Amino acid sequence: MAFSRLLLKIQAVGLLLATSLSALASDFLVTTDWVEKNLNNPKVRLIEVSVNTGLYERGHIPGAVNFPWHTEFVDTVRRDIVSLERFQQALRKAGVNQDTTIVLYGDNNNWFAAWGAWIFDVYQVKNVKLLDGGRKKWEAESRPLSPLASTYSAGNISLSKANYSLRARLPDVLAVAEKKNNAVLVDIRSPDEYNGKVFAPAGVDELSVRAGHIPSAVNIPWSKAVAADGTFKPVAELKQLYAEAGIDGTKPIIVYCRIGERSSHTWFALKKLLGYNVKNYDGSWTEYGNAVGVPITNLAGTVWGGK
Template structure:
């Protein structure tokens, strides 16, 4: 048996490999999590978007992060500030040597956002539960309504890493061909083509429909299997290579508000190892910005739909 294969088998034995893709240090299985529910070195964090979901039942021992208040700045449109994030982590009982496992609803959209924030502030040993709540519940694994009160932790959040985040000016430069990068629009085909402005029922809107010129459309859902786990690495590579994204130059992911695109950022950055930034301003910023070019194949006009 080759050394590489031996490592893969060993990792799989500890639940650090998904059911179909090559071993990754950034994902854990439901089996691994259940085996480590009482491990003091492991902290589970739920980041779901549906209100009350955590309160009705969560993985035993998991703390709850509210995306709308804990992981973003509630005044400025920005990510949570460094000091506030560090305080949140310490209140959660996270230490410098803690293995933090994030999971949530909606195929881990907001858990992936959390992983992106953890990465920005240089917090190591962070993993995502492959398949999230969907897989955990489908397997009838234990749930608890009790919210833990951990002992304060000592983790230190580092200065924000600018290489993981894209801004409006970065995306506009690519659109105007002043910068060379792959833009990956991970929204639905109807959003990308301008047929709709946003999914039904969402509050954040842009007054223009369409996409950033030059962006390719790889819907986030193409990356996951039926059970919510990520597809094998070779399949992920093939999906992106089909639209010309092969990791040969920097990549910027975007969606509507940055949460779905953080899921694709995770796949591209953590599973494929590409140079990737997430544009959290996404279409609600870009589509509303004055002077930014757009592509709108459907020709949809605001107020005339």
């Protein structure tokens, strides 16, 4: 009898945990059905953030505004994220008010949309959600697209300060590499990038002069977190995926990729859907792999300019 009661308690705790995690996920994700039902909701603002910024002109979710990632989310003079003042100005121009619910979406399984979500979080903007599946799922379901740009009356949103605790810098990851910090590093790039076989995915411009990964980092490619339709896998599956690599939320986590956008996708899964303590290292491999005096692990032994 005592064992049966204990088993029931364990099952009840598991159910409570699963329910709370599901609720957490629903706080930050919306479905394509939800978006279509809210296309005319004045308190909802859709923002497209695609890798290919020209997709917006060809057709976008009706009512959405376009935030080109290379102008609206970055400082165009120095390598940094957009300033609070410029970001606030862009949001007001998009008609975002203090009580607006913001839904981000984009191509490539929401890579840059997730990066946008990270920046929104850095500037502590409330009510920000990601369209689960992004453009891929929206288009696959033959939902409406419009070529007409959307304009709105100026919004009144006010940003007060940034939360830089969500951002890792080079000294932070170097401390982990040198075993001076107990955080865990998650490299979300492809196995070939992680092992040093290639410097970057084919066809990209941002390169590092060294190949490999940050010492002690574990490799969990971002793509393992998504289903075939581009949506995030269920919370229970995500939890198991990362736990199998030793990432269970008991230690602080730093995620990185090449320039910070793919790692934002994993940051979203770990931070928003699982509730773990996670920082995004947006300098990523293009900073770390080009830095002088830092250790690397290069399993393939590839050398810049070598055969």
